[in-house]
Structure formats: structure tokens, C-alpha cells
Amino acid sequence: MAKRETGPEPGSDTTEQKIFDAAHEVFSQKGMDGSTMQEIADRAGINKALLHYYYRSKDKLYEMVARAILTKAVSAVRGVLEVEMPLEEKIRRFIETYIGIISRNTSIPLFIISEINKHPDRFFSNILPQDLPKPHAFFQQVEAEIAAGRIRPIKPQHLIVHIISMCVFPFVGKPLMAVLLGMNPGEMKTFLKERTEEVTQFVLAGLRP
Amino acid sequence: MAKRETGPEPGSDTTEQKIFDAAHEVFSQKGMDGSTMQEIADRAGINKALLHYYYRSKDKLYEMVARAILTKAVSAVRGVLEVEMPLEEKIRRFIETYIGIISRNTSIPLFIISEINKHPDRFFSNILPQDLPKPHAFFQQVEAEIAAGRIRPIKPQHLIVHIISMCVFPFVGKPLMAVLLGMNPGEMKTFLKERTEEVTQFVLAGLRP
DNA sequence: CCAAAAATTAACCAATTGGTTAAACCTTAT
DNA sequence: ATAAGGTTTAACCAATTGGTTAATTTTTGG
Numbered sequence: 001m002a003k004r005e006t007g008p009e010p011g012s013d014t015t016e017q018k019i020f021d022a023a024h025e026v027f028s029q030k031g032m033d034g035s036t037m038q039e040i041a042d043r044a045g046i047n048k049a050l051l052h053y054y055y056r057s058k059d060k061l062y063e064m065v066a067r068a069i070l071t072k073a074v075s076a077v078r079g080v081l082e083v084e085m086p087l088e089e090k091i092r093r094f095i096e097t098y099i100g101i102i103s104r105n106t107s108i109p110l111f112i113i114s115e116i117n118k119h120p121d122r123f124f125s126n127i128l129p130q131d132l133p134k135p136h137a138f139f140q141q142v143e144a145e146i147a148a149g150r151i152r153p154i155k156p157q158h159l160i161v162h163i164i165s166m167c168v169f170p171f172v173g174k175p176l177m178a179v180l181l182g183m184n185p186g187e188m189k190t191f192l193k194e195r196t197e198e199v200t201q202f203v204l205a206g207l208r209p
Numbered sequence: 210m211a212k213r214e215t216g217p218e219p220g221s222d223t224t225e226q227k228i229f230d231a232a233h234e235v236f237s238q239k240g241m242d243g244s245t246m247q248e249i250a251d252r253a254g255i256n257k258a259l260l261h262y263y264y265r266s267k268d269k270l271y272e273m274v275a276r277a278i279l280t281k282a283v284s285a286v287r288g289v290l291e292v293e294m295p296l297e298e299k300i301r302r303f304i305e306t307y308i309g310i311i312s313r314n315t316s317i318p319l320f321i322i323s324e325i326n327k328h329p330d331r332f333f334s335n336i337l338p339q340d341l342p343k344p345h346a347f348f349q350q351v352e353a354e355i356a357a358g359r360i361r362p363i364k365p366q367h368l369i370v371h372i373i374s375m376c377v378f379p380f381v382g383k384p385l386m387a388v389l390l391g392m393n394p395g396e397m398k399t400f401l402k403e404r405t406e407e408v409t410q411f412v413l414a415g416l417r418p
Numbered sequence: 419c420c421a422a423a424a425a426t427t428a429a430c431c432a433a434t435t436g437g438t439t440a441a442a443c444c445t446t447a448t
Numbered sequence: 449a450t451a452a453g454g455t456t457t458a459a460c461c462a463a464t465t466g467g468t469t470a471a472t473t474t475t476t477g478g
Binding site for chain 4: 419420421422423424425426427428429430431432433434435436437438439440441442443444445446447448
């Protein structure tokens with residue numbers, strides 16, 4: 001049993017990995033409070049005591065899982081945000097990859113949001129990675145485009161929050177959106193698939209001078 | 210003890226009301242799983258057995274609180290969405306009142322979203338009000354404006370999801386947004402106050418033909 | 419004033435929680 | 449083969465959970 005920062009090497013089939021996978025599944029869907037060690041043990045197909053053998057306590061296990069989730073999510077966002085690229089292309093790529101990641105990991109955003117709200121201290125002291133995405137370059141790029149008259153004046157901080165909101169929220173609030181729009185799961189699925197294109201068009205339209 | 214649908218009359222200072230208020234506070238912040246009857250009793254300043262005297266079980270108490278929250282939220286949205294009004298004015302009012310409600314009840318949106326995801330069956334069978342907001346009229350109005358060439362073509366379902374997302378998400382993801390944008394609580398507060406105007410401007414700009 | 423009813427409490431209960439312990443079960447290197 | 453190491457398990461523990469019971473206090477109506 002090694003002391004890693006973000007869990008055992010994925011892909012292997014060791015007991016340690018089976019426990020981590022089970023914990024990842026249970027925690028990401030039910031959060032810290034809603035999950036029990038017994039359920040994680042059952043899902044991993046092992047005795048409850050083995051959980052404490054590999055990961056000392058529920059808190060430690062939770063911390064590892066949460067850190068792995070956060071690290072992956074943060075690095076994904078950073079990758080897109082910090083590349084050099086014309087603004088329109090950057091926005092296109094950002095929306096595309098961002099929605100792509102979310103639709104392949106639908107339970108992650110809600111996990112992050114609700115757990116960070118329920119245990120803020122734990123997250124900010126232990127779990128959140130140190131090197132967060134730095135949107136400074138993006139902000140400067142937006143200001144430059146405004147100064148050049150190529151886009152409408154807008155506060156860059158609000159623009160980025162607009163974009164993130166439109167990408168994330170429909171997945172987080174999916175059940176509510178479904179009932180509001182009167183869609184069944186099939187219709188909802190195609191609706192969410194359309195969003196990449198729709199959000200992109202709307203953002204670019206909103207930026208026209 | 211009467212059997213009401215959405216809890217006792219607010220404002221009164223009866224024990225029943227004190228319990229309901231305490232439960233409202235605890236449940237809305239910690240959710241069903243994260244809350245205990247003991248904590249609710251403590252916050253109400255009474256014995257734990259009294260909770261079961263007035264509300265038979267934790268489930269029943271939770272159901273009443275959740276139903277009260279949902280009913281209030283749904284009726285608030287309905288009020289704005291179903292009035293007859295020119296489209297631009299309707300959008301302005303919708304964003305204004307929607308953000309207004311949320312900033313006066315910051316814990317409610319996250320409660321609804323995360324609880325509906327954790328206990329979907331309970332919500333859709335018992336808690337959600339029957340008469341939800343019907344956005345049909347709004348959709349027709351948007352289509353009419355498009356046909357008249359007064360706004361850019363857009364699928365009305367996506368438009369409304371755009372708007373709701375930009376209104377709700379910044380409050381739900383507030384801690385994350387704060388760290389991403391590098392803002393302290395004070396800066397974050399003024400940032401959120403600006404959103405009514407910023408979202409309105411961005412939506413209207415995105416709709417220009 | 420006083421008995422009946424309602425409100426409130428302390429004590430208790432079974433079940434579940436996270437966590438521990440000591441024994442049993444491999445694997446493996448000599 | 450066997451001693452030693454790590455791995456896995458059943459049994460157990462104290463604390464907390466939602467919930468109940470019976471007794472006590474407070475209110476109320478005649």
C-alpha cells in the first residue's frame with residue numbers, strides 16, 4: 001500500500017484498485033454523507049475491514065477519491081483555457097471540450113458543487129489542487145478584441161461565467177429541465193447533444209459588435 | 210396538529226412552526242442524508258420526541274419541508290413566465306425577478322437540484338407540485354418574433370435553458386467561481402449583483418437579428 | 419377548583435454507523 | 449517443507465441513528 005496523491009494506478013485489477021473504483025462510484029453519486037463503508041465494500045466484493053486496511057478511514061478514502069475527481073476536472077479545464085489561439089476558435093474549443101467532458105462524466109459536476117458546498121473547509125485545505133486554471137490570459141485576449149472593436153464590450157469575468165453556466169447547468173439540472181420542457185429521457189438526450197452547437201452560436205452572436 | 214400540504218402557517222410562534230422552521234433551515238442546507246432529527250430538535254430548542262409528536266417521521270417532515278420549498282419556487286417562476294408582455298420586456302423581467310429570488314434564497318437552488326438527483330422517485334411522485342410552469346406560450350412568442358425577423362433564429366427551448374443557466378448557476382457554483390476568478394467574498398457579492406444587468410444585456414445581444 | 423386533554427420530557431430500543439482485533443488464509447522465498 | 453510476510457475475514461465495539469413509551473407538566477373547559 002503506497003501513499004499516493006490521487007489513488008492507485010487505474011486499469012490494474014488489484015484489491016486496492018477495486019476498492020478505489022467502488023468508492024469512486026458510490027461517493028460520486030451519493031456524496032460523503034449519503035455513502036456508507038458497507039456499501040463500498042459490497043460493491044467492491046470484499047470485507048468491510050479491508051477498506052480500513054488499505055485506506056485508513058472513511059475520510060481518507062473520501063479525500064483520495066475527491067482529490068482524483070477534482071484533479072482530473074481541473075486539468076481538463078486548464079488544458080483548453082491556456083492554449084494560444086484566436087478568441088473565436090478558443091471559445092469554440094472550450095465549449096466543445098467542456099460539454100464533451102461533462103457528458104462523459106455526468107455525475108461529476110454535481111458532486112463537485114454539492115460537496116464543496118457541504119464541506120468547504122475540507123475542500124479548500126486538502127482536496128482542491130494548487131495550480132488552478134488561470135483565466136488571466138483569456139481575460140486580456142477578450143479586452144484586446146474589445147479594444148480592436150471586433151467584439152461588443154463585455155466584462156470578461158461575466159463572459160466566462162456565462163459560458164460555463166450554459167455548459168454545465170443543463171446537465172446538473174437535467175431532471176428539472178426535463179420536466180419543465182416536458183421531455184422524455186430520449187428527447188432530453190438529443191437536446192443535450194444539440195447544446196454544443198447552440199451554446200457556441202449563442203455566445204458568438206452575443207459578442208458581435 | 211393539522212394535516213396540511215405545505216406546513217403550518219408561517220409567522221406564528223407555535224412549537225409546530227418552530228420545528229418546521231428549524232427543519233427548513235437544516236434540510237435546505239444539509240439535505241436529507243446530511244441532517245439528523247437531533248440537530249433539528251436542538252435548533253428548535255425542544256425534545257427530539259416532539260418532532261415525532263407533530264411530524265410522524267423524518268420522511269414526513271422532510272416531505273413537508275421539501276414540498277414547501279418546491280411549491281414556492283415553482284410558483285415564483287410561473288408568475289413571471291405566464292404573463293402577457295412584449296418579448297424583450299418579458300426577458301428583462303424574468304431575469305430580474307429570477308435572480309432576485311435566488312439571491313434572497315441562496316441555498317434553495319442547490320437543495321432542489323441535489324436532492325432531486327439523490328431521491329428522484331420521491332420527488333416526482335410526492336413532492337413536485339402538479340401545475341408546473343408551462344413555457345408553451347413563451348415558445349410561441351419567440352417563434353413569432355423570429356418569423357417577424359425581429360430576433361435571430363434560435364430554438365426557444367435552448368434559449369430558455371440558456372437564460373435559466375446563466376441566472377442560477379453562478380449562485381450554485383459560487384465557491385468554485387470565486388476561486389476560479391480569484392475573488393474574495395466581498396468582490397463575489399458585487400459580482401453577483403452585476404449579473405442581472407450583464408445577463409440581460411448578453412441575452413438581448415445574442416438575439417439581435 | 420379540578421379533571422380531562424394536550425404538550426413535553428427522560429429513558430429506552432433496535433438497527434446501523436465507522437472502526438478495531440485477533441485469528442485464518444494465502445503467497446513466497448529460503 | 450516451512451517460516452515469514454502480506455492479505456482477508458468473522459466477530460466484535462462504542463457511538464449515533466430514527467423511533468417509541470410511559471410518565472410528567474401544562475393548558476383548558478366545565
